[in-house]
Amino acid sequence: MNKAKVKRRVGKYEVGRTIGEGTFAKVKFARNAETGEPVALKILDKEKVLKHKMAEQIGREISTMKLIKHPNVIRLYEVMGSKTKIFIVMEFVTGGEFFDKIVNHGRMREDEARRYFQQLINAIDYCHSRGVYHRDLKPENLLLDAYGNLKVSDFGFSALSQQVRDDGLLHTSCGTPNYVAPEVLNDRGYDGTTADLWSCGVILFVLLAGYLPFDDSNLMNLYKKISAAEFNCPPWLSFNAMKLITRILDPNPITRITIPEILEDKWFKKDYMPPVFDEKDDSNFNDVEAVFKDSEEHHVTEKKEEQPAAMNAFDLISMSKGLNLASLFDVEQEFKRETRFTSKCPANEIISKIEEAAKPLGFDVHKKNYKMRLENVKAGRKGNLNVATEIFQVAPSLHMVEVRKAKGDTLEFHEFYKKLSTRLDDVVWKTEEDMQEMK
Structure with a gap:
């Protein structure tokens, strides 16, 4: 078979097929031509970003991911810009989307669900320790690496601690309705830590039950169910699993279980292995501001071929x-x-x-x-x-x-x-x- 022709090259990266797409961004598979390392290249249209006043949010996403260096969170390697595009070079994981695993195989055994939930809590605990709140946790934003380990992705709705107001709360309502905490819906401000934890609880329920705890075709009815924490655990769950889910899906964020308490929970602690990784902080944010500038010195070269x-x-x-x-x-x-x-x-x-x-x-x-x-x-x-x-x-x-x-x-x-x-x-x-x- 003939050697593949490079359709497009951005700097030192050979760009291939599209592997994801959103409102403001497209994610492509790419390869570092110097090292051969596969990466995911997130490409944003600079004109659209500026037109819709998304520069601050995009800059926040980049800054957020640069702060996070954890084995269960997608890594950001590099940021580049051209006259018309912003390129975010990220870790490429080969295990696919966690959502597909749930849809294809249904509910999980408790041991398997516990391992993924432990990795999720480890990742979110680390993010919170760095003043970063995800705010859109759901199976679609979780990926798997080649070894089946969980990777949290998509910090597009994340909030940094600097966005917390004088009352100590966040005030932007965002996220996917089925996974959103009741305090986010009532628009009176919320704690990013407890709101993320609620979403983790919904994910755990989905892993163990195979369906959503809160679901309704009518949005107002859905909000009512969430606000009242109106759900029933399936009979096949163990008592300790039910107990933990109930403590996480507590509609009152003040009495909701905390991450330190989860780490001491009987069901959670079984076979628990704390992550081992290098926490050295060598983040450089100079390129974050540079990608929005029009100066030629900050631009990366692009080459294209128009053929299959x-x-x-x-x-x-x-x-x-x-x-x-x-x-x-x-x-x-x-x-x-x-x-x-x-x-x-x-x-x-x-x-x-x-x-x-x-x-x-x-x-x-x-x-x-x-x-x-x-x-x-x-x-x-x-x-x-x-x-x-x-x-x-x-x-x-x-x-x-x-x-x-x-x-x-x-x-x-x-x-x-x-x-x-x-x-x-x-x-x-x-x-x-x-x-x-x-x-």
């Missing part, structure tokens, strides 16, 4: 779990936020076919080079479903198409993909074995 990215065997392996390449070519990968298929059609023909299939399903199509964004004109459960597609060249006559949820509800994405795949039947490459199975 070639892909070698290493790239294929890095995109699959372990060394099993079969998962790359499954037409249906249930409960995933992305899926892939291969095609022997030319890249331009694949784009046309996807466009023809998506429009009757109610999607607007936006094309740029060999990438597409499909946006549902009707809002779904979590807003408008956005789907991103990208075409990679595996061999001269073979392409791989990645279809990924960029925004919206995961289950709605899978319903869309099932409908899309039936309309692309003549595009997807079928092996002789596939043809035999269809007979």
Whole structure:
């Protein structure tokens, strides 16, 4: 297989596929050309950031991550800027999203859930000790490394201790409703420490029960349930697990259990291993301010190629779990936020076919080079479903198409993909074995 061509290079980093996307940022897989080390490259549009007055929040996120050096928190290595972009170089973890593990496997055994919860509490305790509060803790913001260890990510809603007002409380309401503490909802100010701890309690409940403790299609009803801590533990939980969850999901932040008390809890302490790491603080914040400046001396060089990215065997392996390449070519990968298929059609023909299939399903199509964004004109459960597609060249006559949820509800994405795949039947490459199975 031909050596992969670099589609884009930012400074010393070779930039590859998109692995995540948000309102103001896109995260791409990249590789340090000097060391070969894989990294995650968060790319922000500087004009959008300034237009929406997000510079302070982005600067806060960068500063926050530079403060945190813990084995259970994603590391930030470097910050760079060009005339139009801000680049945040972060640790790349290969174990996937914690959310997918929960959706695919359901509830966990108590020993397994306890290990993840211990790592989560260790990470949050460390963040709080540095005056950093996450404020949007949920399974979607937790990742897993190659060894199955938890990594807290996405400090976009984090608050630093400097933002605490004279009353000693934070006053910005944010986070995901199902995981938000009642005191955050009542808009009278809250302690970031106890609010984060509540979210940890909801996560622990989800790990052990397999479903949310507070859930309702009506937002006001959901808020009422949260404010009253109206939930029931499933019967399969041990007494000590129920007791701990009840003490964390206490609607009164003053009487809610604290992290030092959790560290002494009977259920929590079983098989507990405190983290061992170097706490040396060598943070430098000079580049944080520099990335927002227009001076040429602070700009990093960018190079681009406008053609489908070639892909070698290493790239294929890095995109699959372990060394099993079969998962790359499954037409249906249930409960995933992305899926892939291969095609022997030319890249331009694949784009046309996807466009023809998506429009009757109610999607607007936006094309740029060999990438597409499909946006549902009707809002779904979590807003408008956005789907991103990208075409990679595996061999001269073979392409791989990645279809990924960029925004919206995961289950709605899978319903869309099932409908899309039936309309692309003549595009997807079928092996002789596939043809035999269809007979």
